[in-house]
Amino acid sequence: MEPIYSLCICNYNMNDTLESSINSLLAQINERTEIIVIDDGSSDNSVETLKRIKSKNKSNFNFIALLRDHRRKLGETRNLSIKAAKGKYVILHLDTDDVWEPYINSFINVYHELEKRLKIKDFFLSGKQIQMTTKDLMIKNPYENVYYGEDRLLWSKLATFGKLITIEHKVFRKRIPIKKRRKKVLKVLSSQYSAMSISFSYSPSIFITFKQYIKRIFLSSDWGYRISFLNFILLFPSSINGIFNRKKLYNLARWDYKEISKINLLEIEKETRNSQGNFNLNEDERSIFFLK
Numbered sequence: 045m046e047p048i049y050s051l052c053i054c055n056y057n058m059n060d061t062l063e064s065s066i067n068s069l070l071a072q073i074n075e076r077t078e079i080i081v082i083d084d085g086s087s088d089n090s091v092e093t094l095k096r097i098k099s100k101n102k103s104n105f106n107f108i109a110l111l112r113d114h115r116r117k118l119g120e121t122r123n124l125s126i127k128a129a130k131g132k133y134v135i136l137h138l139d140t141d142d143v144w145e146p147y148i149n150s151f152i153n154v155y156h157e158l159e160k161r162l163k164i165k166d167f168f169l170s171g172k173q174i175q176m177t178t179k180d181l182m183i184k185n186p187y188e189n190v191y192y193g194e195d196r197l198l199w200s201k202l203a204t205f206g207k208l209i210t211i212e213h214k215v216f217r218k219r220i221p222i223k224k225r226r227k228k229v230l231k232v233l234s235s236q237y238s239a240m241s242i243s244f245s246y247s248p249s250i251f252i253t254f255k256q257y258i259k260r261i262f263l264s265s266d267w268g269y270r271i272s273f274l275n276f277i278l279l280f281p282s283s284i285n286g287i288f289n290r291k292k293l294y295n296l297a298r299w300d301y302k303e304i305s306k307i308n309l310l311e312i313e314k315e316t317r318n319s320q321g322n323f324n325l326n327e328d329e330r331s332i333f334f335l336k
Contacts, residue, residue: 047078047104049152050129050179051138054121055081058140059088061220066097068143070105079105081140082125085112119187119194126182134182136175137195145216150329151176154309157323158209161316168202170210170305173217181207192238193245199305208305213333236271237278237285244286254283310335 051069055062069079079101083090086109094107108128110116126134133155135148155169155176168177175195185201187194202208243253257279261272313323313335323335330336 045075047076047131049073049077049133049135050126050131051077051079051135051148052122052125052129053079053081053138053140054084054118054125055086055090055094055140056084056121057086057088057090059086059090059093061141062090062093063097064143064220065138065140066105068145069138069148070097070101072144072146072148073104075104077104078130080125080128080130081105081107082121082128083107083109084116084118084121085110087112117189117191117194119191119197120189122194123182123186126179126186129179132178132180133176134179136177137173139173139217141220142173142217143220145218147216147329147332148174150325150332153324153329154211154333157320158312161312161320162209166207168199168208170199170208171213172215193242196242203305209307210305211307211309211333213309214331216332233274233278236274237282240275240278240282241285241289244283245289250283250287254279309333 051073053066058065066079066081073079081094083094091107091109094109098105098107106128108124110121110124122136126136133152135152138144151169151171151174158167158169159165166178166181168181169175181202185198185205185207188197190197199208199210240257243257244250257275261276261279309323323330323333325333325335
């Protein structure tokens with residue numbers, strides 16, 4: 045039986061958390077769903093771990109181990125995971141340093157409820173750290189080959205075509221703490237630097253963005269002293285990097301994609317209740333998706 049749904053996952057040197065993350069997803073799937081992992085040339089023991097997982101889950105788990113290629117950024121790795129998917133639908137942005145609470149199928153149900161109630165096909169549903177769409181839509185609209193911000197570029201493009209829907213719901217994934225201090229520090233540095241760089245790349249005004257960071261660091265910071273100090277150190281190099289990449293990214297991005305694509309599930313349910321009834325979710329799931 046061919047799968048209908050493919051959980052598309054990218055991994056690079058996350059062996060410490062990889063197995064726990066994958067197991068939290070395997071516990072939620074059946075014969076309708078597969079997991080496909082693209083390992084992007086890991087230098088730790090990730091591939092050995094993936095082989096071990098595969099030996100225990102032959103029918104619904106597959107992985108592809110790539111040689112490391114620095115020309116291939118995260119966006120292109122995501123594209124490869126989608127191309128390898130067998131399902132009609134792909135579930136995206138499931139990171140291997142997260143464990144997932146049992147609401148993956150709930151998110152899938154919400155997607156199909158919107159298909160039915162809004163009478164639309166081939167749309168992209170964007171939630172909190174989880175996304176779902178059809179493989180066909182992603183083949184026609186692949187991610188840009190960039191390391192950070194590939195999601196924002198895709199969302200802004202799809203919003204232009206009227207193919208993006210964003211929803212609010214409770215986050216149902218938990219980040220797995222990194223035990224190794226050096227790895228934890230490097231991950232924080234990389235994440236903060238990438239986030240700040242992309243902010244400058246997308247910003248309509250470099251000066252305003254710089255001013256906002258300064259204000260948040262010194263006047264109204266919710267980061268704490270350590271992260272605020274780190275962000276101050278990274279502010280200048282990240283702004284320079286953002287400006288360097290600005291021309292390509294700025295021209296691709298649309299700024300209002302969140303506002304034009306956001307819907308309220310409770311309002312949709314009320315508008316379609318007479319013809320479709322309530323969403324196909326139990327009481328616990330309704331709480332997760334703010335349907336109470």
